[in-house]
Amino acid sequence: MASELTFIMVKPDGVQRGLTGEIISRFERRGFKLVNLKMVHASKEHIEKHYEDLAGKPFYPGLVKYMSSGPVVAMCWAGKDVVKQGRILLGATNPLASSPGTIRGDYAIDVGRNICHGSDAVESAKKELELWFGQEAAGIQYERAIDQWVYEN
Numbered sequence: 001m002a003s004e005l006t007f008i009m010v011k012p013d014g015v016q017r018g019l020t021g022e023i024i025s026r027f028e029r030r031g032f033k034l035v036n037l038k039m040v041h042a043s044k045e046h047i048e049k050h051y052e053d054l055a056g057k058p059f060y061p062g063l064v065k066y067m068s069s070g071p072v073v074a075m076c077w078a079g080k081d082v083v084k085q086g087r088i089l090l091g092a093t094n095p096l097a098s099s100p101g102t103i104r105g106d107y108a109i110d111v112g113r114n115i116c117h118g119s120d121a122v123e124s125a126k127k128e129l130e131l132w133f134g135q136e137a138a139g140i141q142y143e144r145a146i147d148q149w150v151y152e153n
């Protein structure tokens with residue numbers, strides 16, 4: 001089936017707090033398909049590029065420092081409506097506004113330590129996947145036997 005892709009990342013605080021497996025599990029259990037994953041300790045310049053739309057915000061220098069302070073887990077997930085559904089699984093940007101049952105609503109408190117990232121649109125997902133995975137932006141192509149139990153068609 002034609003499948004949408006999104007870029008999901010466990011941020012440095014998520015890695016430090018041992019929440020990588022939990023975040024992956026939430027996407028797996030929903031039925032989404034993991035098509036790429038790597039651990040990266042990103043440079044300041046790489047994070048500046050990732051968050052270039054936010055340059056100028058008062059929290060931007062702190063955001064760049066936080067995001068380049070330790071390794072992150074960069075992932076590409078595939079599935080029907082995965083960009084929007086991924087954002088729903090993560091919860092609101094500010095964990096204080098995230099519903100219980102979402103990742104941020106269950107595991108985070110401060111907006112500046114909100115443990116995970118997810119692309120906000122199909123176009124930004126494409127851009128972010130190219131930035132983090134380069135040539136492998138489209139992920140690994142493989143069939144999953146369970147897809148007939150996840151999707152009707």
Ligand code: GDP
Nearest residue numbers: 054059062063092093111112113114117118120
């Ligand atoms: P996201 O797409 O839900 O991650 O939210 P944004 O794209 O608006 O912001 C990117 C990231 O910047 C967020 O996930 C937060 O880590 C951080 N951020 C956003 N707003 C604030 C803020 O008001 N204060 C601080 N300290 N960080 C923020």
Ligand code: MG
Nearest residue numbers: 117118119120
């Ligand atoms: Mg964003």
